[in-house]
Amino acid sequence: MDQRGEIVVERPPDEAVAGPRYRRLETCEIEVPNPAGLIIFGASGDLTRRKLIPSLFRLSRNGMLPERFFILGTSRVSMTTEQFRAAMEEAVQAALPGAFDRQAWDAFAGHLYYSTFDYGDPLAYTAGLGAILPRLESRHQTGGNRIFYLAIPPTVFEDVIHNLGAAGLSREDRGCSHVVIEKPFGHDLASARRLNRLVHSFYKEDQIFRIDHYLAKETVQNILMFRFANSIFEPLWNRRYIDHVQISAAESIGIEHRAGYYEEAGVVRDMFQNHVFQLLCLTALEPPAEFTADRVQDEKAKVLRSLRRFPRETLAEHVVLGQYSEGAVDGRDVPAYRREEGVAAGSTTPTYAAMRVFIDTWRWQDVPFYLRSGKRLAGRKTEISVHFKEVPHALFPDTVTGPIEPNTIVLKIQPDEGMSLTFQTKQPGTKVCLEPVPMTYSYPRGVLLDAYEWVLLDCILGDHMLFTREDSVELAWSALTPVLESAGQAPLASYAAGSQGPSEATRLIGRDGRAWRPL
Ligand code: NDP
Numbered sequence: 001m002d003q004r005g006e007i008v009v010e011r012p013p014d015e016a017v018a019g020p021r022y023r024r025l026e027t028c029e030i031e032v033p034n035p036a037g038l039i040i041f042g043a044s045g046d047l048t049r050r051k052l053i054p055s056l057f058r059l060s061r062n063g064m065l066p067e068r069f070f071i072l073g074t075s076r077v078s079m080t081t082e083q084f085r086a087a088m089e090e091a092v093q094a095a096l097p098g099a100f101d102r103q104a105w106d107a108f109a110g111h112l113y114y115s116t117f118d119y120g121d122p123l124a125y126t127a128g129l130g131a132i133l134p135r136l137e138s139r140h141q142t143g144g145n146r147i148f149y150l151a152i153p154p155t156v157f158e159d160v161i162h163n164l165g166a167a168g169l170s171r172e173d174r175g176c177s178h179v180v181i182e183k184p185f186g187h188d189l190a191s192a193r194r195l196n197r198l199v200h201s202f203y204k205e206d207q208i209f210r211i212d213h214y215l216a217k218e219t220v221q222n223i224l225m226f227r228f229a230n231s232i233f234e235p236l237w238n239r240r241y242i243d244h245v246q247i248s249a250a251e252s253i254g255i256e257h258r259a260g261y262y263e264e265a266g267v268v269r270d271m272f273q274n275h276v277f278q279l280l281c282l283t284a285l286e287p288p289a290e291f292t293a294d295r296v297q298d299e300k301a302k303v304l305r306s307l308r309r310f311p312r313e314t315l316a317e318h319v320v321l322g323q324y325s326e327g328a329v330d331g332r333d334v335p336a337y338r339r340e341e342g343v344a345a346g347s348t349t350p351t352y353a354a355m356r357v358f359i360d361t362w363r364w365q366d367v368p369f370y371l372r373s374g375k376r377l378a379g380r381k382t383e384i385s386v387h388f389k390e391v392p393h394a395l396f397p398d399t400v401t402g403p404i405e406p407n408t409i410v411l412k413i414q415p416d417e418g419m420s421l422t423f424q425t426k427q428p429g430t431k432v433c434l435e436p437v438p439m440t441y442s443y444p445r446g447v448l449l450d451a452y453e454w455v456l457l458d459c460i461l462g463d464h465m466l467f468t469r470e471d472s473v474e475l476a477w478s479a480l481t482p483v484l485e486s487a488g489q490a491p492l493a494s495y496a497a498g499s500q501g502p503s504e505a506t507r508l509i510g511r512d513g514r515a516w517r518p519l
């Protein structure tokens, strides 16, 4: 890395060289995609500004994008290419403070274009894109590989996919045609199925990239390596040794400027259907036959298929939904959810959920998985903690510190990425005084590529490992249907902003004689 913390790489070799090309990032070889054009629908939006363009800039600056590459931004806003470049320059400066590099920006900006676009007008796809794309492809010699990235509200997905397909833009006559679909994929099981059917009427599964950016976080990618590249953990990874598992995705931020979306979604759709369930799958899946996207997806689907159904009659014993009231976060007073701008005064949208789920398989029978996620909690922490059973025989009954704490493995997804194993040791100088000590590994310099950099690289490369497959998406919606149907009917638990969550969630896990790890 250089002084700005940016990754230093060798200059790209000649792209005419056949076969996959790699860049060395520290000790890793990362494949560089083939020449391509990336078309972003929703280029005036928040995601493009905060994530996509900054990530693409960093990739380009580090030599991870092909030189023969262009980005065409589109949206309803009227703007020239020059204005778009200026807006994106501002966005990159805001997203990467201190890491802006004028020379690298000028080189990148030369690959950026903009076109005003009406998503509902079929002519915009045939006559519009039909004219612009060949021009850009000829200028940048991209050879017809096209990636269509849908960074638009989910309400517009169907129109765009239909119009792309009807215009023949899903065909792969001259190069690849990939479609990248942002989350949420559907609003419930029925709409996810409809969207899957629609997208499949024009695209094959291997052309479709459904985003769950959690899968692309380094520490999430690490879960499989941790489990299957070490022989010491996997023999213990089952009901015989594990008492329970906790998965937490806690945020201290509120809904920020996304009230319109969040009011419709709520935490179950926003975080559980995708991110939290994907973490559950990676923690619980059986070893895949080989480390390929499809075999890993097969195992994830099996986990979701084995989830015990939530009983509708006694749902409250398994699920707590909550909403934050006013409170303080990081020493700052913040309003209740219902007082946030754009939120209805009587909104029943849950901003917190805790669930107790079981996976009905030989490996996991009767091992509870406690899942929780929420906005405006005491801290930002995403982690998976695996709690082992107590020692079978109390050989040291009169330890000074009380009962012997069971061993725990914590996979820290963010922040402070790393992992730790807690075990008991004898305190020096005492006869029987045990002390739990952590053995910790921290990622030394943070991550090499952030989640959106991985997502962008892989959707161009055509690698599905970090994306979700049709069956998993539908299985996750199906499992959550009773919870979604109960929202608005059951009373919502309340929790103060900046707290650990509702007391009902403490009771949910407490009834089983267990406690949440503090946030
Ligand atoms: P924005 O609300 O900022 O809008 C994105 C783009 O969609 C804008 O270019 C906007 O164009 C366009 N748009 C908005 N409404 C319509 C409409 N009715 N018809 C046509 N175009 C419209 O959304 P985000 O950028 O926040 O999100 C984009 C996608 O990414 C969504 O699917 C979201 O769920 C997902 N996502 C976003 C995250 C984020 O942090 N922002 C995180 C994870 C996923 P115009 O300027 O013309 O209105």
Ligand code: BG6
Binding pocket: 183, 251, 270
């Ligand atoms: C998004 C959700 O998918 O993930 C947001 O829509 C949430 O509500 C975000 O804040 C969390 O992502 P991260 O990477 O900040 O943990």
